[in-house]
Amino acid sequence: MSHHNPLVSVVIPSKNRPDLVIATLVSVIDQTYDNIEIIVVDDGSDMPLAPLLKDRFSDRVLCLRNDQSLGGAVARNRGAQSAHGDYITFLDDDDLWLPKKLEMQVDAFSKHGVDIGVVYCGFDFLCKEEIVPRQNKFHNDYDLSIAVLSGCPFGSPTPLIRKHYFDMVGGFDRELPSCQDWDLWIRLSKVCGFYPVKESLALYRVHGDQISTNLRKKIDGRKMVLAKHYDEIKNYPRVLSAHYSRIGSLCVLADEHVEARDFFSKALASNMFDGGSFVHLVLQFLCRPLEKWLIERFSVNTIDGIKVIH
Structure with missing residues (x-):
């Protein structure tokens, strides 16, 4: 060499x-x-x-x-x-x-x-x-x-x-x-x-047969990464709040609404100025289809009909 x-x-x-x-x-x-x-x-x-x-x-x-x-x-x-x-x-x-x-x-x-x-x-x-x-x-x-x-x-x-x-x-x-x-x-x-x-x-x-499109694995993986590095992430409340909010959004896409509300509540508890999580919580009770549409519209890459979720 x-x-x-x-x-x-x-x-x-x-x-x-x-x-x-x-x-x-x-x-x-x-x-x-x-x-x-x-x-x-x-x-x-x-x-x-x-x-x-x-x-x-x-x-x-x-x-x-x-x-x-x-x-x-x-x-x-x-x-x-x-x-x-x-x-x-x-x-x-x-x-x-x-x-x-x-x-x-x-x-x-x-x-x-x-x-x-x-x-x-x-x-x-x-x-x-x-x-x-x-x-x-x-x-x-x-x-x-x-x-x-x-x-x-x-x-x-x-x-x-x-x-x-x-x-x-x-x-x-x-x-x-x-x-x-x-x-x-x-x-x-x-x-x-x-x-x-x-x-x-x-x-x-992008072909749909990959982990970036597997919501349950994506949710569980993000939860485990957050838990593994929590002692560092908690020092940055806005970052911690963003993690909770992102997991909540993934739960909405997976139609896991009880879990979604739990994570949006954690996001607000970490950062009371997280307006996005507050809106999510309101929509959880008033209009879940609109909430899901907004997430898919602004937080998911859709390429030729295939959703790429990171």
Whole structure:
């Protein structure tokens, strides 16, 4: 491994998506940065992936297999345990990278000190093979330890991470049903800095069969992240209130109205000036259909009829 051309480990968990994972792998192999190792973790697919990947990519891809599905967090951690790179990155089996992503991120690392542990970028949506641009947010401050408490600061297909820091914080939390990436960024923000490459260099595929559209897992994941990091978040009442309000809104979308009212009440107790939560509570009693419409209109991305909920 060269100091100027460090090895990058790419870990891709996959289950029962042979056609999509092939396209994902092609987008990795087509990177302009070529000192990479690719590790696919077959998380209990009905038909083992290894023969297909061997036939398509020869020895270019290492395929590990879990005989039964253990979930994305476990699959990613298993791939990380087999990784040899100075840097590690994770890509879902339905997402894609643009060709210069890794080159630009490795270059960014080379221009900054070792205190930078994560280089991220923007991403756009991919729906029915058409790119749908989105508004990306980039932070100018390298220290995201406070900002990351408010919400996930960037998309999961974008960051490149110094493996030293990934190992230091213990990888992904397998107990979380969702939001595992956000939880990881919170923990990484305590030990290293973050740097943005301010371009969209990844594509998040929208097809409905993904956790961002699974409301119950999303609600439970956000509740667990809040509980896990509560001692820090409670120091910022507006942030705490926003968390409660967002969970309440998700509960409305899931038609869990008793739970929704509980979280909107907690939001107001945390921040009495949270007018939005007060309006939600009023609408809970007066007009739930209007409340749900407002949430879907202003807080949910709908792309070609598919709701993308973060």
